[in-house]
Amino acid sequence: xxxxxxxxxxxxxxxxxxxxxxxxxxxxxxxxxxxxxxxxxxxxxxxxxxxxxxxxxxxxxxxxxxxxxxxxxxxxxxxxxxxxxxxxxxxxxxxxxxxxxxxxxxxxxxxxxxxxxxxxxxxxxxxxxxxxxxxxxxxxxxxxxxxxxxxxxxxxxxxxxxxxxxxxxxxxxxxxxxxxxxxxxxxxxxxxxxxxxxxxxxxxxxxxxxxxxxxxxxxxxxxxxxxxxxxxxxxxxxxxxxxxxxxxxxxxxxxxxxxxxxxxxxxxxxxxxxxxxxxxxxxxxxxxxxxxxxxxxxxxxxxxxxxxxxxxxxxxxxxxxxxxxxxxxxxxxxxxxxxxxxxxxxxxxxxxxxxxxxxxxxxxxxxxxxxxxxxxxxxxxxxxxxxxxxxxxxxxxxxxxxxxxxxxxxxxxxxxxxxxxxxxxxxxxxxxxxxxxxxxxxxxxxxxxxxxxxxxxxxxxxxxxxxxxxxxxxx
Amino acid sequence: xxxxxxxxxxxxxxxxxxxxxxxxxxxxxxxxxxxxxxxxxxxxxxxxxxxxxxxxxxxxxxxxxxxxxxxxxxxxxxxxxxxxxxxxxxxxxxxxxxxxxxxxxxxxxxxxxxxxxxxxxxxxxxxxxxxxxxxxxxxxxxxxxxxxxxxxxxxxxxxxxxxxxxxxxxxxxxxxxxxxxxxxxxxxxxxxxxxxxxxxxxxxxxxxxxxxxxxxxxxxxxxxxxxxxxxxxxxxxxxxxxxxxxxxxxxxxxxxxxxxxxxxxxxxxxxxxxxxxxxxxxxxxxxxxxxxxxxxxxxxxxxxxxxxxxxxxxxxxxxxxxxxxxxxxxxxxxxxxxxxxxxxxxxxxxxxxxxxxxxxxxxxxxxxxxxxxxxxxxxxxxxxxxxxxxxxxxxxxxxxxxxxxxxxxxxxxxxxxxxxxxxxxxxxxxxxxxxxxxxxxxxxxxxxxxxxxxxxxxxxxxxxxxxxxxxxxxx
Numbered sequence: 012x013x014x015x016x017x018x019x020x021x022x023x024x025x026x027x028x029x030x031x032x033x034x035x036x037x038x039x040x041x042x043x044x045x046x047x048x049x050x051x052x053x054x055x056x057x058x059x060x061x062x063x064x065x066x067x068x069x070x071x072x073x074x075x076x077x078x079x080x081x082x083x084x085x086x087x088x089x090x091x092x093x094x095x096x097x098x099x100x101x102x103x104x105x106x107x108x109x110x111x112x113x114x115x116x117x118x119x120x121x122x123x124x125x126x127x128x129x130x131x132x133x134x135x136x137x138x139x140x141x142x143x144x145x146x147x148x149x150x151x152x153x154x155x156x157x158x159x160x161x162x163x164x165x166x167x168x169x170x171x172x173x174x175x176x177x178x179x180x181x182x183x184x185x186x187x188x189x190x191x192x193x194x195x196x197x198x199x200x201x202x203x204x205x206x207x208x209x210x211x212x213x214x215x216x217x218x219x220x221x222x223x224x225x226x227x228x229x230x231x232x233x234x235x236x237x238x239x240x241x242x243x244x245x246x247x248x249x250x251x252x253x254x255x256x257x258x259x260x261x262x263x264x265x266x267x268x269x270x271x272x273x274x275x276x277x278x279x280x281x282x283x284x285x286x287x288x289x290x291x292x293x294x295x296x297x298x299x300x301x302x303x304x305x306x307x308x309x310x311x312x313x314x315x316x317x318x319x320x321x322x323x324x325x326x327x328x329x330x331x332x333x334x335x336x337x338x339x340x341x342x343x344x345x346x347x348x349x350x351x352x353x354x355x356x357x358x359x360x361x362x363x364x365x366x367x368x369x370x371x372x373x374x375x376x377x378x379x380x381x382x383x384x385x386x387x388x389x390x391x392x393x394x395x396x397x398x399x400x401x402x403x404x405x406x407x408x409x410x411x412x413x414x415x416x417x418x419x420x421x422x423x424x425x426x427x428x429x430x431x432x433x434x435x436x437x438x439x440x441x442x443x444x445x446x447x448x449x450x451x452x453x454x455x456x457x458x459x460x461x462x463x464x465x466x467x468x469x470x471x472x473x474x475x476x477x478x479x480x481x482x483x484x485x486x
Numbered sequence: 487x488x489x490x491x492x493x494x495x496x497x498x499x500x501x502x503x504x505x506x507x508x509x510x511x512x513x514x515x516x517x518x519x520x521x522x523x524x525x526x527x528x529x530x531x532x533x534x535x536x537x538x539x540x541x542x543x544x545x546x547x548x549x550x551x552x553x554x555x556x557x558x559x560x561x562x563x564x565x566x567x568x569x570x571x572x573x574x575x576x577x578x579x580x581x582x583x584x585x586x587x588x589x590x591x592x593x594x595x596x597x598x599x600x601x602x603x604x605x606x607x608x609x610x611x612x613x614x615x616x617x618x619x620x621x622x623x624x625x626x627x628x629x630x631x632x633x634x635x636x637x638x639x640x641x642x643x644x645x646x647x648x649x650x651x652x653x654x655x656x657x658x659x660x661x662x663x664x665x666x667x668x669x670x671x672x673x674x675x676x677x678x679x680x681x682x683x684x685x686x687x688x689x690x691x692x693x694x695x696x697x698x699x700x701x702x703x704x705x706x707x708x709x710x711x712x713x714x715x716x717x718x719x720x721x722x723x724x725x726x727x728x729x730x731x732x733x734x735x736x737x738x739x740x741x742x743x744x745x746x747x748x749x750x751x752x753x754x755x756x757x758x759x760x761x762x763x764x765x766x767x768x769x770x771x772x773x774x775x776x777x778x779x780x781x782x783x784x785x786x787x788x789x790x791x792x793x794x795x796x797x798x799x800x801x802x803x804x805x806x807x808x809x810x811x812x813x814x815x816x817x818x819x820x821x822x823x824x825x826x827x828x829x830x831x832x833x834x835x836x837x838x839x840x841x842x843x844x845x846x847x848x849x850x851x852x853x854x855x856x857x858x859x860x861x862x863x864x865x866x867x868x869x870x871x872x873x874x875x876x877x878x879x880x881x882x883x884x885x886x887x888x889x890x891x892x893x894x895x896x897x898x899x900x901x902x903x904x905x906x907x908x909x910x911x912x913x914x915x916x917x918x919x920x921x922x923x924x925x926x927x928x929x930x931x932x933x934x935x936x937x938x939x940x941x942x943x944x945x946x947x948x949x950x951x952x953x954x955x956x957x958x959x960x961x
Contacts, residue, residue, distance in 0.1 A: 024652045024780055051648035057845065129628040137833075138617055145609055153604040153801040154936075173526035177499045189664070193827035200702075223825045227675075305499055326628040328832035350698045351826070352668035357803035358612075359831055370532060370570075461629075 120470025121435035124458030144361030158349035160187025164364040177305030179312035184341040194318040199228040211252035215442035234444030241269030244276040253286040260295040266405015281314040290317040294409035389464040397475030410460035416453035417480035595945025596910035599933030619836030633824035635662025639839040652780030654787035659816040669793040674703040686727035690917035709919030716744030719751040728761040735770040741880015756789040765792040769884035864939040872950030885935035891928035892955035
C-alpha cells in the first residue's frame, strides 16, 4: 500500500505513514533526507518553518524541531540566526548536467540580422508602462480575456497603425498575438480552413518559417521569385496558390520595395483569385529616405492580413505582435488564437498600450532611427573605405543590407574565414528555397541593428579582403 | 501614378506629391484633414510637432506652422499652451462601432468556476518581481531566446515542482508555455507526430478543449468515464487510445482523486501500450486536508507529460504555464513551441522566476489557501443551513464543488431561475461528452475562487429552494 502522503503545501510535499508503526520523527527525518538525496530539495532551498511543517503534518512542533536539529547535526541542513533553514551545500545530489553554454567566441563584430539594438531597450519606460498599465487594469481583466486581445491595446494599435502605416485599422478586426511567427501560423490555419491549399512565399525570403507553418496548417508552400521590383506577381499568378506571404515595404532579405504597379497587381490577383495576401510589415518603422511606404493593407483591407510586431521596434523578448484581419477572417482568427493559447498575456498588452499612448514608444522609435541611421552610415563608410567595389543594396529601411560578393566567391567560405577572424557574417543561402536557384550568386545579409559603429568599422576592416575576393573569398 | 509618400515616421504618414504642381501647404492641409476625416487620426491623438513634421517632410517649419494654424482655425485641431497639438473632438469620424459590452447584470454572487480570486493578485509583488527580473536580465536575453523557456525559470520551476509536487523535474525537460491550453496543443501535436492517432479524455472533463486541440493535431478524441475513484482505466484500456488527458490530483470537475491503484494501473497501461499520459495538474496547490497528492509525473517521468499553470495560483491574465516532458519528447515539444510562437515572453519568465525564488510566490499561496479555505467553509456552512440535504462533493482541493441536484431537477432550469435572482450558477452538462451520458443527473459546478464569503452566503440563501427542488428546481 502506498504511504499516506502528508505535507505542508505549498512548501514541501513529504510522506509519513501513520499506519506503518515506525516512529513519526524517524519517518520525517528519513523523508527530508530522501528529498535532499534525490535532489527534490537542492542546495540553498528553503525549508518550511518548524511551525508551518508541524501544523501541516499534524505533528507536534517539538517533534519537527528535533528532526531539523538532527539533520542540522548531520550536515543536511544549515541555518543562520534570523534566517530560514536551508539545504546545506554539498548535501544534495549534483544538479542534472546542464548543456554547456554554446562556445561563443567573443566577436569583434557580429552582423547577425534580424536583431535590433538590444541594449537600447527602454527598460525604465517599459517598467513604467507596466506599472501604469497594471494599476489601470480593472480587476476583471486579470481573468481570461478576449482572445483577440484587450480592447485597450487594440484601440491604441488601431490609432497607431492608421497614423504610422496608413493602415485601414479597425480595433474590431485586430487580433493581438505573440509575434510574427504565431500570427503567420494563425493566418495560415484560418486560410486552410477556408479552403486554401497552397501558399506562396517570396524567394529569397523565409522558406523555413513559411514551410513549417504551412505544413502545420496542412498547406503546400511554394516559392515565387523576387526581382528588383519585389515579388514577381506574374509568376505568382501562374501557380495555383490562393495565398501569399510578402514583405512589401522592405522585402526580406533583399531590401527592395514592392513597386507601385506590383502592389496594384498583387491586389488585383487577390481579388480575381479569391486569394489573400499575408503582409509581413516587420521593420517599416525605420526608413532613412523620405519615401516611406504605407502598409499594403491600407489599399485592400478585405484581402490583406497584415502582421506587425515589436520584435524590431522594441525587442524580440517581449513576444507581442498584431494582425489586421479582413473582417470576415477576424472571427476565425480569434477562435484559432483562443484554441492556441487563450490570448496574449494581458499585463504585457496593457503595458504596450500605455507605452504607445504616452508617446514614449514614438520617442523610442525616433531615438532608434537616429541610432540605426548612424550605424547604416558607419557601414556604408566602412565598405566605401575597405571594399569600394562591393555592391550593397537593400538599405532604404530597417537594419540590414545585402552585399553582393564577386563572381566566383564562395559564400560559406567567406563566412568561415570571417569567423576565424572573430567577425560574424551570414549568407543569403538560408533565405533561398533551395531548388529554385542554381547556381546562386554569393551574397551576405549584413545586419547592423545590434552592432555599434566602432564595431562595424573594425569588423568590416577585418574582413575587407574576404568581401572583395582579393584573398581567400575567391576559389 | 500614385502620389509620392512623404512622412514623419513614426509619428504620421502623410502624402505630398512634389510633381503635381499643387502648392505644398495646400497639399499638407488636405492630407491632414483627410487623415482626420477618414479616422486615420482620431479625437485626442497627438500630431507631430511642427519642427518634426517639417524636418521629416523636407518642408519649411513656417509652412507646417501655417498649415496647423489653418486647421486649428477650422476646428480640426486643438492645442493648449505647453501641450501637443491634437485632433479636436468631433472632427474625426465616429469610431467604428464597438460591440456593446455584454449585458452583465450585477450578480449577488457568481459561482463561475475556474477563476481564482482576481482581486488578490499580488500586483505589488509582481511589479517588484518584474523590475528585479528585468534588471537582472543580461542584454542578450532581450533577443529571441531558447524556445523551451529561459534557463533561469526552468531551473526555479524544477526546484519548485520537486518540492511541492514531488515531481521528477529536470530543467532540461521543462518547456515553458503560455498556459495549459497551449501546453495541451503542443503535447498533442508532438504525440500525433509520434504516431498516436487517438487521445482519450475524462468524462466528465473538458470535452471541448481536448476535442479542439486534438482536431488541430489531427487526432481523434474519445471520452472515457470517470467514477468515484477517478478515470476508469479498464475502460481506457478497452479503447485504441495511445494517449490520455487526465486530472489525477483533483479530477476536473468531479473533484475526486485518482485512487492509488488506479494511478499504478494508468502507468502500467501507458507502459504496456507504449502510450503517454497528459497530466493536467491545474489546482493542486490548494488542498484542505492533510493528504495532498503528488504529481503523477513523479511516478513515471518517462510516460507522463505534466502540465502546470499559474492561472489558478496567480491569475489567468499572466498566461504562463509549463510542461514537464519525458526526455525523448522535450526536444520535439521545444521545436513545436518554436514554430508556434518562438517562446513565451522572456520578461514575464524572469518575473515569475524571481517571484518564486524570493519566497513571495509561496507566501501568496499560503495566503490564498487561507482565503479559499474560508470561502469553502462559508459555502459548506451556507449549504448546511439552507440546503442541508444537498449532496456536495469534490471539495478536497481547489476552489470548486459539485452539488448534486435532486432526482428530476432540470439543470438548465435551475441555472436560469438563479440568474433571474442575480445568482450565477453553472451546470455540469458542458463538461460531459454528450453522447455517453443519457440521461445525465443534474449537477452544478460551484466555483468559489472569486466570490467573497458574504456573497457566498447570500447567494446560496437566495437560491436554496432551487437547489433543494422545493420550488422551481423540480419539474
